[in-house]
Amino acid sequence: MSYDVLVIGGGPAGLSAAVNVRARGRSVLVVSNPAEENPLWRAEKVDNYLGLPGRSGAELLTELRAHAERSGAAFREGKVLSTxxxxxxxxxxxxxxMENARAVVLAxxxxxxxxxxxxxxxxxxxxxxxxxxxxxxxRGRPVAVVGYTESARREADFLRSIGCDVTYFARPRTCVITGEDAVRSVTCDGETAEVACVFLLRPAMAPTDLFPGLAVEGGYVTVDRKMATNLPGVFAAGDCTGGPLQAAKAAGEGLIAGQSAAAWAAAAEKEG
Amino acid sequence: MLKHLTEETFDTEINAAPLAMVDFWADWCGPCKMLAPAIDAIAQQYEGKVLVGKVNVDDEPELARRFGVMSIPTVVFLKNGLELDRKVGVMPGEIFTQVLEENL
Structure with a gap:
């Protein structure tokens, strides 16, 4: 199904964007990992989120998500791999x-x-x-899964279920992948496995891998005051645009990105 | 017109076409679905000039093996039956038409 806006990320920036797209009467889909995998989920206490002091990261995320759900945003669990x-x-x-939308908010x-x-x-x-x-x-061949999330374990189980012989590396610090025309082996933190394929399952794709040609500076996505990136119809908000890496800043940027994306979608609809 | 190629038809079809573009895909592959509209459009645009084919890697594992397809979507370009280029992963249709234009 086609949406006005697709939001990548279910943290404060993405959820705020979704609420504000809905406030403009536009449809929105939020694609994210499970909330428990959000780094904010593990924050013991967030004391500088205006009006809601003393919440744990998990409590805050749960409330934000509930708000976005009440606003009529659609949700989908998963990882965006390419656009x-x-x-x-x-x-x-x-x-x-796959899904499609007139505008995208990267959060x-x-x-x-x-x-x-x-x-x-x-x-x-x-x-x-x-x-x-x-x-x-x-199928039927040795593969390695380099996993950084609980979802990665489920993907490893899926690979076993279809007949792959899986070696699982849990959150290694460093890996080296070798082979000439094709993968032959992978060594993670000193342990080597001879494999035909290495599945690298990180929490999120790097923005420039997700959006070829996306402008970044110092590892952060370049945006203007409307949270627009250099790509038409692509907006960004939250930690991916730079510090401070805090929930209130992310929510504020999400608001702008959501409104900008909704306006983009409205204009695109008019043009036909 | 888009042609669905099988092990039986592949060589005959490819050898009969001066220029061919073959999309290796499967229906459990999201990125492949993303590519499908672009491939359809190219098939129409180059009707009569380029053979645009699709190979389902589930139905035709031998063809996937023969071309060393290790990730899908993979799009292979063939001139007079010989591979001249390949593109792996999702990319805008212009990337494919560029290869076609250079080799028509």
Whole structure:
């Protein structure tokens, strides 16, 4: 189904964007990892969120999410893997599925763009970011899953269920992927596995991997006062645009990005 | 017109076309679904000039193996039956048409 706005990320920035898109009467889909995987979820106490002092990160996120749900935002759990502009819309792939929208708000938090040695070179030749996409190509063969979230464990279970022989590396600090034309092995924190494929399952894709051509500065997405990026119809809010990495700042930016995205969608609709 | 290629038809179809573009896909692959409208549009745009084909890697594992497809979507370009380029992953349709224009 097609939406006016698709929001990537279910933290304060993304949820605020969603509420404000709905306030303008536009449809919105929020795509995010489970709330428990949001770094804010683990914050013991957030004391500087105006009007709601003393909440734990989990309590705050739960209230924000409930607000966005009441506003009529649609939700979908999953990780956005790639995007592509098609005519006047953005197509967004989520695991093994896709959605499309007139405008996108990127609010996926901080994702480090630093790659492991061998990762970029062997991408598509045994390095994969999506178990449900590429798993079937490796049935009956040894694969490695480098996982940083609970969802990654579920993806590893999926790979086992379709007949892959899975070695699971839980949150390694560093990995080196080797092979010439195709992946041969991966070594994570000193442990080596001979595999045909390495699934790298991080909490989020780096913004520049998600949006080829996206302007960034010092690792943060470049935005103007309307939270518009250099790409048409793409807005950004929250930690991905830079510090301070705090909930109140994220919610404020989310408000602007949501309104800008809603206005973009309205204009696009008018143009036809 | 878009052609769904199988192991049986692949070589005959490809050898008969001076220029071909083949999309390796599967229906459990989200990025492949994203690419589908672009592939359809290219098939129409280059009707009669380029053979635009699709190979379902689930139905045709041998073809996927033969072309060393390790991630989908993978789009392979063939001139007179020989591979001249390939693009892995989702990208805008212009990337594909650029390869076609350079090799028509």
């Amino acid at each position: 592509v502009p098609m005519g006047k819309e953005w197509y967004v792939s989520i695991g093994s599925d 996926a938090g901080v994702a480090r763009a630093k790659k492991f040695p061998g990762e970029a070179e062997l991408l598509g030749r045994g390095v994969s970011y999506c178990a449900t996409c590429d798993g079937m190509l490796y």
